[in-house]
Amino acid sequence: MPRPAMDPYETVLAPLLGAWLLLSAIAQLGPVADRLPEYQRRYDVLGLVPRYHFFAPRPGVHDYHLLVRTRPGGGTGAYGPWQEIGPRPRRRWWHVLWNPDRRARKQLFDLTTALTRNDARCEDPATPLSLPYLMVLQHVSRRVPAGRLVQFAVARSAGYRTGERPGLLFVSRDHRVT
Amino acid sequence: MTPHTAYTAYTAYTALRLVEVLASAGVLLGSLERLARPRALDDASLASWPVLRLRRPGYATGVTGAVLTPLVAYPAVLGLHGLRAAAAAGCLWPTAGPVHAALLGLVVVTGAVLTLRGGQGGEGADQLLRIVFCALLLAAVHPTATTARLVLWFLALQVCLAYFVSGLYKVTSRTWLDGSALTGILTTRAYGHPAVAARLLAHPAATRWLSRAVSLAETLFPLVLLAPPAWLPLFLAAGLAFHVACAALMGLNCFVWAFASAYPAVAYVVLTT
Structure with a gap:
C-alpha cells in the first residue's frame, strides 16, 4: 500500500x-x-x-590523583607531606546497576587531563587563570585553614599494573588561603 | 518494500514506546545517581558553578548567566536533577497528547540547562540519551506514523554510527590491535576490575584477540541493517552483552540503558524493510 x-x-x-x-x-x-x-x-x-x-x-590507561600540601602562611617552614584528596575507586558488584561515584572521578579526570595537557610546570602566567586550575584551586582551598599556603599537584598511577611507577604530572604555584 | 510478515504487529508506535521506556530508565538512573552525591555539585566541589560560569563571558556577566544562575547554582541544581528524575519517571507510564509531550519536553529542557552548566562528569551515555529524548519529543509533538518512522530511522542510524565510529577508531589504533589499550583501561582502578586485570596481564595473547574481537564487532554492528531479520537477535544480544560486561567490569552502568534504548528502533528498521 x-x-x-x-x-x-x-x-x-x-x-x-x-x-x-x-x-x-x-x-x-x-x-x-x-x-x-x-x-x-x-x-x-x-x-x-x-x-x-x-x-x-588513544584511551586513558592511568588513574589520576589530586594531591595537596600546606605550610604556614608566613612563608617560613617547610611544606608538609602530599596528601591525596578525592574519590578512591574500588569496583563493587552493584556497579553494574548503581555507580554514583563515577561522576566525581570523571570530573577529576576531565580537569586533570586539561591541566596537564600543555603546561606541566605551571610556567605560563595564563595557566593559573585557566578554568581547570581555578576549579581545582577553589576545591583544595576549602579544605585548608585560612592563612596557610597551599599547593596542589596531579599525579598518575598505573592502577593494578604494579610494575609501573607513579609519576607527578603537574605542580601548582603557591597560594595563600584567605 | 514489504514488511517482514512475521513481525507486522511490531508497529512504529510500539517501537517508540519501547525506546521511551528504556531511555527514561536511563535518565532516571543517572539523575538519581547525581542526587545521591549532592556534594559533588556544591560550591566547594570540582563542579562549582561560581567557577564554571567564568568559562564563557556570557555566563559570567551576561543575560545567559543571569538566567542560568538561579537554576544551576547549588542547591538549585539538585532541584533541576529532581525535576528531571520526576519527568523521566513519568515517561515510564503511558501518557498521550500534551501531557506526554510536556514530560518529554521537561526531560529535554532540564538536560539542556544541565549541559549548559557543564562540569558534571558527563559521559557518552548522557550524550546519547539527550539525542534520544530530543528525537522522542519531535515525534510526540506531531504523533503520526510517518513522524514515528522518521524518528526510528534516525535513532537506528545514530546508534549504528556510534558503534561503527567507536569500532573504526579501535581497529585502526595500534594499541587496540596489540591489546595494550584494553589491558591499560581494565587495569586502572577507575575503569578496571582487579580479577580481570590479573587475567589480562597473565594472558597477553588472549587479551590481544579479545581486543581485536571487540573492535571488529563494534565496527560491523551496522551490518544488522543489511543482514537477514533472523540475525537481529544475535546482533542485539551481542550488543547488550557487551554493555552489561562494561557495566560490571568498568562501572559504566548508564551505557546499558542508553544504547539499549535505541535497539527497538534498530529492530523496527530491520523488521519493516
Missing part, C-alpha cells in the same frame, strides 16, 4: 533529522581533524552533536 504524502511538519522533520545525522557523522572526524573539536566546543553548547569514539583511538 503506498504511504500518504508527508504533511508540512514531516516535510521539515525529514531534512532536519538528515542534517543532524550528517553533522553527527562529520563530528566523528574530531581525532583526525584538529579544528573540529574546537568548533564543537564553541558552537554545540547543548551537546546535541555526539562524539562516539569511546576510549579510542
Whole structure:
C-alpha cells in the first residue's frame, strides 16, 4: 500500500533529522581533524552533536590523583607531606546497576587531563587563570585553614599494573588561603 | 518494500514506546545517581558553578548567566536533577497528547540547562540519551506514523554510527590491535576490575584477540541493517552483552540503558524493510 504524502511538519522533520545525522557523522572526524573539536566546543553548547569514539583511538590507561600540601602562611617552614584528596575507586558488584561515584572521578579526570595537557610546570602566567586550575584551586582551598599556603599537584598511577611507577604530572604555584 | 510478515504487529508506535521506556530508565538512573552525591555539585566541589560560569563571558556577566544562575547554582541544581528524575519517571507510564509531550519536553529542557552548566562528569551515555529524548519529543509533538518512522530511522542510524565510529577508531589504533589499550583501561582502578586485570596481564595473547574481537564487532554492528531479520537477535544480544560486561567490569552502568534504548528502533528498521 503506498504511504500518504508527508504533511508540512514531516516535510521539515525529514531534512532536519538528515542534517543532524550528517553533522553527527562529520563530528566523528574530531581525532583526525584538529579544528573540529574546537568548533564543537564553541558552537554545540547543548551537546546535541555526539562524539562516539569511546576510549579510542588513544584511551586513558592511568588513574589520576589530586594531591595537596600546606605550610604556614608566613612563608617560613617547610611544606608538609602530599596528601591525596578525592574519590578512591574500588569496583563493587552493584556497579553494574548503581555507580554514583563515577561522576566525581570523571570530573577529576576531565580537569586533570586539561591541566596537564600543555603546561606541566605551571610556567605560563595564563595557566593559573585557566578554568581547570581555578576549579581545582577553589576545591583544595576549602579544605585548608585560612592563612596557610597551599599547593596542589596531579599525579598518575598505573592502577593494578604494579610494575609501573607513579609519576607527578603537574605542580601548582603557591597560594595563600584567605 | 514489504514488511517482514512475521513481525507486522511490531508497529512504529510500539517501537517508540519501547525506546521511551528504556531511555527514561536511563535518565532516571543517572539523575538519581547525581542526587545521591549532592556534594559533588556544591560550591566547594570540582563542579562549582561560581567557577564554571567564568568559562564563557556570557555566563559570567551576561543575560545567559543571569538566567542560568538561579537554576544551576547549588542547591538549585539538585532541584533541576529532581525535576528531571520526576519527568523521566513519568515517561515510564503511558501518557498521550500534551501531557506526554510536556514530560518529554521537561526531560529535554532540564538536560539542556544541565549541559549548559557543564562540569558534571558527563559521559557518552548522557550524550546519547539527550539525542534520544530530543528525537522522542519531535515525534510526540506531531504523533503520526510517518513522524514515528522518521524518528526510528534516525535513532537506528545514530546508534549504528556510534558503534561503527567507536569500532573504526579501535581497529585502526595500534594499541587496540596489540591489546595494550584494553589491558591499560581494565587495569586502572577507575575503569578496571582487579580479577580481570590479573587475567589480562597473565594472558597477553588472549587479551590481544579479545581486543581485536571487540573492535571488529563494534565496527560491523551496522551490518544488522543489511543482514537477514533472523540475525537481529544475535546482533542485539551481542550488543547488550557487551554493555552489561562494561557495566560490571568498568562501572559504566548508564551505557546499558542508553544504547539499549535505541535497539527497538534498530529492530523496527530491520523488521519493516
